[in-house]
Amino acid sequence: MAPEPISMSGASIEFRCLRCGECCRRLLIGSRLIRKGLPLFPDERGLFPGGLIKPGVGIGHPDKPDFRVISYQMTEMVCPHLDEGSCGIWEARPVVCRTYPYMPVITQGGYVTKEASLECTSLMMEAARRHGVFKIDEGSLEGELRALEKLSRITVEAVENLDEAWFYDLRGERWIRFERLRP
Known part of the structure; x- marks a missing residue:
């Protein structure tokens, strides 16, 4: 499923x-139900020390032999590679870092789309300068959009298998069914 265009209006910015590193300092996302870390593809686990890697998303049932972990997560708030x-x-750097x-x-309808993070220092500065109204020139983000397409495949696979999707909670160090996370 292809991502939809970003929905910001106004003059385009490039x-x-x-490279301020701010996005590398806020890697854990939490709610009252679950804490998640930086998502990683299976082949990206070697980028970080093994003790910092936990499963992320799985399909099937964690107690069954056919359970598949489709992504992993790095467990630290600050990236150990931030220098x-x-x-x-x-x-x-991992695909998720390339998408930023x-x-x-x-979405509530179960579609996978894209959203720009206004926690990004560059975007916050632009929003302040333009009083919050701008859109991103996606031509300046070709590499990021290619990486986002790859990252979105994990999200799409989880959405397509909602009845069997599980997320690994870093806070409780346990698997939680996706359906328990829905409002």
Whole structure:
């Protein structure tokens, strides 16, 4: 399922990563139900020390032999590769880092779309300068959009298997069925 265009209006801006490292300092996302870390593809686990990696999303039932972990997560709030405000593995960074400032989002209708993070320092500065009204020139984000398409595949697979999707909660260190997380 292809992501929908970002829905911001006004003059187009060209996105420029400031390499400030702020997005590398807020990697854990939590609610009263679950805490999640930086999502990783299975082949990206080697980018981080093994003790910092836990499962992320699984399909099936965790107690069954056919259970498949389709993504993992890094467990720390601050990336261990953040070095003096910059990424120490920039060329090899995970797909989720390559998508930023975009993130895949599941809409209430169960569709996967994209959303720009206004926690991004570059976007916050632009929003302040333009009084909150702008849209991103997606031509300046070709690499990020390609990475987002890859990352969205995990989200789409979870959505397509909602009855069998499980998320690993870092707070309780246990699997939680996706259906328990729905409002």
